[in-house]
Amino acid sequence: MTSIPPTAFALHVPSAELVPDPLDPAQIVSGSPEVSALVLTGSATGESGIWQITPGVATDVEADEVFVVLSGRATVVVDGGPVLELGPGDCGVLRAGDRTTWTVHETLRKLYTVTY
Template structure:
């Protein structure tokens, strides 16, 4: 491994997505973004550094607008819903769905059944 220290502390270069803190951060979309329901979010952040973050996210049912200014890779673990690009066709999400959202994405995120996903976000 060229350029890597000989003795890196365990976990410094590899992050276990399942190794998240016990206590989540509670949040929700702002009221002006909610289209349906009262979605509540819980986020377990496993890493946050240099504008990047990763962890596990959960949302209760609802729908809200999205206006992304970041990259996000995510893999749905459970639940169901969809994201719909503004003026585009819905992309159905369920356990096993894996996707990348590009900066500049505009549209809606809908959760029909409480959804959990792993995520990696990179700020631009």
Template sequence: MQMIVSEAREVQLGEFAQKPTALTPDLVEASVDLWTEGDASAGYWECSPGTFTAVRDGYTEVCEIAWGSATIQPDDGDPVLITAGSTLIMPDGWRGTWTVHEQLRKLFVIVPTFR
């Protein structure tokens, strides 16, 4: 099996498009999958400044922030500031709001929930 190595700044994303759950006009996002197997995947995602809602149902997401900053407000917890180098885990059932302060790129890993 071949190992995949990437440099966050070198990875080309897909086309930027409006984020469906945006609360801020003109908020756009883009992503690219580096690996997929069934419902599991890993890749990069990038978002412009603004606010949007997020729900993690049926999967857990693990993220490492490559650059940018945001405040994450879980529906059931306190806000958390994330910056480059932060690791974030949003388990199945997580709900909340992201406020991106400056262009943000993250490496993500999606792990489906096995029931």
């Protein structure tokens, strides 16, 4: 994933150019979801950035994450946990080890912070 240089900056998040970050084909359940991202800050303990996924269904194993959906819609099923209906303005929290299934209805873009 591409990172922005470690200097002060401002960025219009909805139109930020993201870099393809292909899913492992084993994660794709149906459709042809494509992921792209841009890391804004990062260190040995975590990172913050912009992440986007196009429509389809994919699985993931999560890290500790807080995010805000900027655009798009998705349903995220956490194995053994809640079903998250996500849309613009929604904040989500995922825990390390959560096994999730993302059903993306409309291309979803989020601003996230992950801790390792």
